[in-house]
Amino acid sequence: MRGVYLLTCAVLLCGVHGRLRNSTDSSGILQPxxxxxxxxxxxxxxxRTRRRRYISQSDMVAILDYHNQxxxxxxxxxxxxxxxxxxxxxxxxxxxxxATCLWExxxxxxxxxxxxxxxxxxxxxxxxxxxxxxxYDEVNDYVFPYPHLxxxxxxxxxxxxxxxxxxxxVWATTSRVGCAVHTCYNMFVWGxxxxxxxxxxxxxxxxGNWIGEAPYRVGVPCxxxxxxxxxxxxxxxxxTVLCK
Numbered sequence: 001m002r003g004v005y006l007l008t009c010a011v012l013l014c015g016v017h018g019r020l021r022n023s024t025d026s027s028g029i030l031q032p033x034x035x036x037x038x039x040x041x042x043x044x045x046x047x048r049t050r051r052r053r054y055i056s057q058s059d060m061v062a063i064l065d066y067h068n069q070x071x072x073x074x075x076x077x078x079x080x081x082x083x084x085x086x087x088x089x090x091x092x093x094x095x096x097x098x099a100t101c102l103w104e105x106x107x108x109x110x111x112x113x114x115x116x117x118x119x120x121x122x123x124x125x126x127x128x129x130x131x132x133x134x135x136y137d138e139v140n141d142y143v144f145p146y147p148h149l150x151x152x153x154x155x156x157x158x159x160x161x162x163x164x165x166x167x168x169x170v171w172a173t174t175s176r177v178g179c180a181v182h183t184c185y186n187m188f189v190w191g192x193x194x195x196x197x198x199x200x201x202x203x204x205x206x207x208g209n210w211i212g213e214a215p216y217r218v219g220v221p222c223x224x225x226x227x228x229x230x231x232x233x234x235x236x237x238x239x240t241v242l243c244k
Contacts, residue, residue: 079219083242090178101184115204135165153212171208172216
């Protein structure tokens with residue numbers, strides 16, 4: 001059966017089917033559990049083999065352009081949405097994790113610093129966006145927390161098992177992304193063995209999805225860019241205006 005499955009750990013907010021996997025400290029921010037992960041093994045102890053599939057230039061461009069299109073066209077509009085750039089260091093860490101073919105987040109020590117979205121599908125793909133667009137589709141179940149709802153913490157208004165793939169994509173201060181895609185053989189996904197799977201890992205920095213915060217500030221695009229941007233905007237097209 002062909003399909004796409006998602007897993008998110010968009011920085012300190014990790015979920016599987018809407019359940020939080022990590023412990024919460026007194027500040028209300030979820031902290032990584034720190035459980036050791038064994039490279040090349042599974043929960044059932046089965047053996048896996050893997051073949052590395054490096055991300056192509058065209059896939060890299062498609063992922064980056066899609067993120068910036070999504071970020072520029074959020075509703076309500078964002079006043080402080082930053083232009084997202086590709087980060088080779090993040091891509092290398094994503095590549096190292098994708099090579100493990102483990103359907104879980106990691107490595108744990110890096111999740112203190114990075115956000116992470118995962119996607120997997122059976123077989124190959126015609127477009128890398130087949131693995132990325134389901135993250136955006138969570139917008140259909142997400143309601144933006146307007147300022148009057150934040151007293152002072154903003155609620156997470158998600159009417160589905162998960163919306164944090166989408167919110168990581170549109171977290172205003174997350175300005176860098178790096179991804180890797182691999183073909184995995186005998187990969188364990190939700191208790192089943194997938195003989196051939198395409199596994200996408202995207203790492204994000206600075207991390208987003210902080211509990212109690214909205215993903216961005218509502219307002220006229222580029223009207224509240226960080227001071228480091230000098231109030232300037234990047235105009236890629238009439239529909240793409242972001243702080244740059």
